[in-house]
Amino acid sequence: xxxxxxxxxxxxxxxxxxxxxxxxxxxxxxxxxxxxxxxxxxxxxxxxxxxxxxxxxxxxxxxxxxxxxxxxxxxxxxxxxxxxxxxxxxxxxxxxxxxxxxxxxxxxxxxxxxxxxxxxxxxxxxxxxxxxxxxxxxxxxxxxxxxxxxxxxxxxxxxxxxxxxxxxxxxxxxxxxxxxxxxxxxxxxxxxxxxxxxxxxxxxxxxxxxxxxxx
Numbered sequence: 001x002x003x004x005x006x007x008x009x010x011x012x013x014x015x016x017x018x019x020x021x022x023x024x025x026x027x028x029x030x031x032x033x034x035x036x037x038x039x040x041x042x043x044x045x046x047x048x049x050x051x052x053x054x055x056x057x058x059x060x061x062x063x064x065x066x067x068x069x070x071x072x073x074x075x076x077x078x079x080x081x082x083x084x085x086x087x088x089x090x091x092x093x094x095x096x097x098x099x100x101x102x103x104x105x106x107x108x109x110x111x112x113x114x115x116x117x118x119x120x121x122x123x124x125x126x127x128x129x130x131x132x133x134x135x136x137x138x139x140x141x142x143x144x145x146x147x148x149x150x151x152x153x154x155x156x157x158x159x160x161x162x163x164x165x166x167x168x169x170x171x172x173x174x175x176x177x178x179x180x181x182x183x184x185x186x187x188x189x190x191x192x193x194x195x196x197x198x199x200x201x202x203x204x205x206x207x208x209x210x211x212x213x214x215x
Contacts, residue, residue, distance in 0.1 A: 021101030025059045028201045031094045031123060032105045032192065035116060035170060036133035037162045038148055039140035041179040041188065042107040045133060048189035049105060058103060058202060063090055065108040078159045084115050091119035098127050103201065111167040129174040129199075131192065137162045139180040 022028050032049075034042040046062045053060040069076065073089055076082040087110050097104035110116050120128045140162065141149040152160035159165040170176075175195050177188050196202050 018099050018101060021099075022204050025101045026204065027058055027103070028204055029098045029101045029127065030103055030196075030201050031098050031119075031128045032103065033094075033110070033116065033119065033128060033130045034105060034107045034133055035110045035130065035173075037135055037137060037140045037167055038109060038160075039143045039145055040133040040135035041177075041183070041185070042109075042133045044185055045177065045179075045188050045192065046105040046107045048185050049192045052189055052193055053103060056202075059101065060103040060105065061097060063094060063097075063104060063106045063108075065106075068108075078165070080112075080159075080165075083111065087112075087115040087119060091122050094119070095122050098123060103196070109161050109167070111161050111165065113168045113171065116170070129195070130170050131175045131177065131195075132170045132173040134169075134176055134178040135180045 018029060032046070034046050036042050043062070043064050043066075046064070050060050050062050068090055069086070072093070073086050076086050087108065090106055090108060094104050094106055116130060120130070122128075144150060148157060148160065149163065151157045152163040161167050175192065177191055179188060182188060193202075
């Protein structure tokens with residue numbers, strides 16, 4: 001647990017709430033946390049879901065693991081400690097997106113259960129959904145879209161998840177998509193959209209819709 005180092009800082013509540021922003025957007029906010037091995041299809045599926053939601057007028061955004069390491073987390077490596085800090089930071093960013101009323105999707109290997117559970121604890125009930133993009137290591141390695149497994153096998157990449165570093169599978173994820181069985185991106189993305197529909201995320205409750213902005 002990171003301790004607060006800065007002193008004399010105070011949380012400042014705004015007049016506009018998350019519910020207000022959800023009402024404006026016309027849908028609920030949630031963090032869809034895609035986790036799985038490299039090459040399992042996390043980013044590809046998340047991007048397809050983003051496209052489908054965009055076409056439906058839904059405010060959605062993807063936080064991609066590689067992209068985040070080009071900026072916010074460019075100072076982090078792949079040691080267990082750095083991996084945990086990587087997930088802690090992106091968890092805080094995802095929390096802000098949820099507060100802003102977005103459907104935010106994070107596509108990170110996030111190999112440790114404790115780190116994923118800590119992100120879940122940052123958010124309120126119903127604001128976090130863990131989506132396990134399940135795929136066997138053999139299939140991921142056969143795909144190897146970025147050539148990373150080949151480099152890991154050659155010893156050129158240290159602490160590579162699934163080869164020289166562990167991956168802890170989710171125990172009770174909200175959704176499991178096995179891409180070693182079904183690898184059609186549109187089909188798999190549709191499963192995520194169906195999850196959102198079935199759980200009421202693509203609309204807002206009537207009582208919220210009819211409420212006035214708090215003054």
